[in-house]
Amino acid sequence: MRKKIKKIYLDYSASTPIDKKVLSAMLPYFNNKFGNASSVHGFGQEALKAVDESRQKIAQFFNCSFQEIIFTSGATEANNLAIFGLIKALKRKNSKSKLHVITSSIEHQAVLEPFNALKEQGVEVTILPVKSNGVVDIEEFKRAVKDNTVFVSLMYVNNEVGSVQPICEIGKLIQKINEIRFKKWQKIEKEIRGDKPLMIYFHTDATQAINFFNCDVKHLHVDLLSFSGHKIYGPKGVGALFVKTGVLLDAIQLGGHHENNKRSGTLNVPGIVGLAKAIELFDKKIIEKSNKKIAKLRQLLVEKIIKIIPNTILNTDINQSAPNFAHFSFLRVEGEAILILLDLAGIAVSTGSACASNNLKASSVLLAMGIKEEIAHSSIRFTLGKQTTEAEIKQVIAILPPIIEKLQNMAPQ
Numbered sequence: 001m002r003k004k005i006k007k008i009y010l011d012y013s014a015s016t017p018i019d020k021k022v023l024s025a026m027l028p029y030f031n032n033k034f035g036n037a038s039s040v041h042g043f044g045q046e047a048l049k050a051v052d053e054s055r056q057k058i059a060q061f062f063n064c065s066f067q068e069i070i071f072t073s074g075a076t077e078a079n080n081l082a083i084f085g086l087i088k089a090l091k092r093k094n095s096k097s098k099l100h101v102i103t104s105s106i107e108h109q110a111v112l113e114p115f116n117a118l119k120e121q122g123v124e125v126t127i128l129p130v131k132s133n134g135v136v137d138i139e140e141f142k143r144a145v146k147d148n149t150v151f152v153s154l155m156y157v158n159n160e161v162g163s164v165q166p167i168c169e170i171g172k173l174i175q176k177i178n179e180i181r182f183k184k185w186q187k188i189e190k191e192i193r194g195d196k197p198l199m200i201y202f203h204t205d206a207t208q209a210i211n212f213f214n215c216d217v218k219h220l221h222v223d224l225l226s227f228s229g230h231k232i233y234g235p236k237g238v239g240a241l242f243v244k245t246g247v248l249l250d251a252i253q254l255g256g257h258h259e260n261n262k263r264s265g266t267l268n269v270p271g272i273v274g275l276a277k278a279i280e281l282f283d284k285k286i287i288e289k290s291n292k293k294i295a296k297l298r299q300l301l302v303e304k305i306i307k308i309i310p311n312t313i314l315n316t317d318i319n320q321s322a323p324n325f326a327h328f329s330f331l332r333v334e335g336e337a338i339l340i341l342l343d344l345a346g347i348a349v350s351t352g353s354a355c356a357s358n359n360l361k362a363s364s365v366l367l368a369m370g371i372k373e374e375i376a377h378s379s380i381r382f383t384l385g386k387q388t389t390e391a392e393i394k395q396v397i398a399i400l401p402p403i404i405e406k407l408q409n410m411a412p413q
């Protein structure tokens, strides 16, 4: 009889398994406590209480206030709401000004596509390049800012190579620019100075950062922040957007006026309870220990793969990345072929972001990092998680080299 292979999951940045404690916190809200949080009766009030408590826990984690958290269906929706909602409100207020917005070339499609749509609507868009390690250059950012810049969206951790952006530094810079704009405006005589000057609002997509980095919104100096449940051992189909008090944001989907008129739609009570439970489980000490373990296992994987497989290119900058990412290119082989052979051997990895991995175009993130198209096609992303073990990494180290050798031998010279 054929021995059943034990599956190894190394695609934690695509999705994480739900934590048992999160699942048990959610279960009552599917049946016994199924009420609609907008209903006035007892069932509704019970659901609303759970939503309120969840919102409070999440606000505490991000060091913001209760009403600054808006629940959404995930990070895609949170990003869309941040971008379109803010620009819609700014256009309404400043109908005469041509607005300028900035993002980077390595953002998730849930940011890049809304920015492309803004461009079609006549908004001036700057897409910042990145350095070869996938990190935005602060000097490039400074050069990109113009008098009419009103919005900047930069992701905290990239979802393909794991590069970490200098969010806190850029947040502080934006704050300074806003202070200068305000002081300049104050110096103009009261009678002629008109409305307050345009300010820059700063958004970060922190979806891949929550597990590893400080997401205190005051420390980061951000006005808006998106995240998602299923990347943090919580449920799929739920996420949230932090919106700082005072930031203008129009609803982009209309209906029942939920979430303080900012996001219509019946609240996903079990999902919200699960999201808050996942956040509540972020005990600083346990996380630090788990992250150290993940970083050590990544180190083992990277060192051995580079040593054993000739001409391996490591696309993740170990010194400026989330500790769970290891993104490699192997010359003369297709990433998809590696993925399929690894899958047959019971190892789940990815060639790029989960959403883009059924798309055979070379990754725009790798191309933006200056990686040649042919090399970009030869890549594989490993992302480790809480449950990853040393035995699993050793198994990958044993299985991957013969797969690459076999594929390289089959490839035309």
Ligand SMILES: Cc1ncc(COP(=O)(O)O)c(C=O)c1O
Pocket: 013, 014, 073, 074, 075, 076, 077, 108, 110, 155, 157, 158, 159, 205, 207, 208, 227, 228, 229, 237, 238, 239, 353, 354, 355
């Ligand atoms: C950085 C980043 N932003 C946004 C998303 C989309 O999140 P969701 O699946 O919650 O819509 C993802 C998921 O791959 C991501 O990695």
